[in-house]
Amino acid sequence: MxxxxxxxxxxxxxxxxxxxxxxxxxxxxxxxxxxxxxxxxxxxxxxxxxxxxxxDEEEAIETLKTFEEFKSLNESLDQEEKETNQRIV
Amino acid sequence: MKYIDEYRDRETVLALAEEIKRQSTKPIKLMEVCGGHTMSIQKFGLPYLLPETVELISGPGCPVCVTSRSYIDQAIAYSRLDDVIITTYGDLIRVPGSSSSLEQERANGANIQIVYSILDALKLAKANRDKKVVFLGIGFETTAPSSAAGIIQAQMAGINNFSVYSAHKVMPPAMATLIDEGVEIDGYIGPGHVSTITGSGIYMDIPKKFGLGVVISGFEPVDLMQSVLMLVKQIENDDQKVEIQYTRVVKPEGNVKAQETLDEVFEYGDDWWRGLGVLENSGLKIRAQYDKYNTEKILDVTVEPTKEPKGCLCGEILRGVKKPKDCKLFGNVCTPSNPIGACMVSSEGSCAAYYMYNR
CATH class of the missing domain: 2.30.30.140 (SH3 type barrels.)
Structure with a gap:
């Protein structure tokens, strides 16, 4: 509705x-x-x-930036986990 | 499409799911109040991406579902009057009343027309001056300002054969009542488009009085996952507050012009909600100075006694204490093509959403 x-x-x-x-x-x-x-x-x-x-275009861009940071954080943690063979968090 | 596609990005949803897993230690139940959220959550299969610690439950935010049978019965009674054209959003047409539905009445010859906007109802009134056009006003704060604007425009254009039968409701009393009644939840995913109008201030009592967080969320999967993450963080840090995830749309102060329009035409009054009963100041009534646009003041009808269907758990489901699958009628007697209760009629009702996406 x-x-x-x-x-x-x-x-x-x-x-x-x-x-x-x-x-x-x-x-x-x-x-x-x-x-x-x-x-x-x-x-x-x-x-x-x-x-x-x-x-609000500015707010939308801000939100999308946060998502990009998330994705890269996630990728780097995945990479680290792979390298150390340990679950980090 | 801009403002949609980027919020459906699979990688982002999965990254958010990972982050929720990392941060969530306490088992929690989060209630999405809005029927639009329920539909989105089921459609995109979000519960399957969440860790075992996070459970999502649906709340009372489907206007069609919480509307009383007596409202439908009264609308049907209006439709049986001579010279009346009933105009309604499509959502309401198949909702069962005590012994009939608007759809059935239409098949029997009543003049009932589905409109997309109250403005279409106004056009119809203008083109049919010898008829009385009744608009069925249902919906929360998102929809009510458009009904108010419709009445103001009718007055300005001198359209006098037009009235609104209002069952408009406001969300905060229902959200407070659920917690008061002891429904076990740990936070609210706040309704995005209600809050577009009202702003975030209306929820301030919820952290203050009840110690629960509210995150006002958008409707795409990325929005909803981010809102869950924000609530998880609040709960893990014991820092419950009102936050806005849907910042591209929702401002803390809301849409002031829409609030003024709403306030010009409507005032608060007690109203009945399926599953919750009568809640103080939870309904929007047309102010006395607009009586001539208030169907209840200008048309007299006798309404049949209300009969509720046996075995239907719609009320409990709207309170979040039962799930659609707990209902014996779900999926066998009660289906979208033959709905017994209101939660199966509206596409955003919990039962319809579960039937469609999660059976």
Missing amino acids: CLSIPARIEEIDGDTANCSVGTATYNASLHLISHEELKVGDYVLIHTGFAIQKL
């Missing part, structure tokens, strides 16, 4: 926007995020025909 998908704003027309998810397009009301500055190319979450939040 609370499902919501990230969609790219393609065109803003007053208080609605045409948004795309992959090849599908949706018309979304901007009523609930009218306080945000929005432009074509921004991503918004759409829920039941309303954009409910603008996605």
Whole structure:
């Protein structure tokens, strides 16, 4: 029920926007995020025909960086375990 | 697709699973409150990636599942009135009432239409001025602001043949009640899209009063695994607090505009939840100044006495004390094509998710 998908704003027309998810397009009301500055190319979450939040690209990049660190930590621990033949943690 | 694919990366999920294994020593039970999380967890098979110490249990966060039978019965009664068009999200149409369902009523000739948005219901009202269009408003804080916006837009556009029958609910009272009732959990995976609207402040009482952590999570497998890891760390370090994993969407203050819209139209009132009973201030009622958009105030119906199905464990499952497989009806009498209880109807109900992915 609370499902919501990230969609790219393609065109803003007053208080609605045409948004795309992959090849599908949706018309979304901007009523609930009218306080945000929005432009074509921004991503918004759409829920039941309303954009409910603008996605924060900087935060998304930060999160992805953390994941990269995880993967490399994991790889290095795997490598060390292989070399020492011991379970480290 | 941007903001989706990178959060489904297999290597990242496996790396997070390894890290959870490394850090987790105490046996814990984490409850995912949101039905969307339940579906994602089962779909991606996440329980199989977690160590034996970490168990995930589903909570009461499927609006269709917690909605009362009497609500369905009353919606059916509205659908039997002359000149009424019922508009509803698809989730509700197959939910069994005491003796019928909206789907059955539609087959019998009632004018019941599935809409994707309340705005579609408004368009229908505008195009059918001689009909009374009733919108069935269900859902939590994520969905309720759109119902509020719909009512405000109806007023602005002078659409007077439109009303909302609200069963909207809010999440925090249910989360507090579960702990109060002694359901054994060690932390909450917090609902991501409810929190998009509300912000993280609404959960502050949970660590303070009950000593449990809440991590507000996104819906992709990487999000959920990272949230589990964050909760594991909190518990291992005995540092329970409210954290946001889903930072690309959820702000501590939430969506202020949506909160204002919600508050303009709705006020809190007591409401009944399947499995939990009546919870104080857990429902959203339409304020008196919007009475003319409140179906309950403008249409009179007689509703049949509520009958609950025998043997259905939906209530216990929503409380997290039973799993779908504990129910004798699960998978034989009760299936998605012939659901007995609400938890099997909604695709995000625990029973439907288990039936689909984990039978």
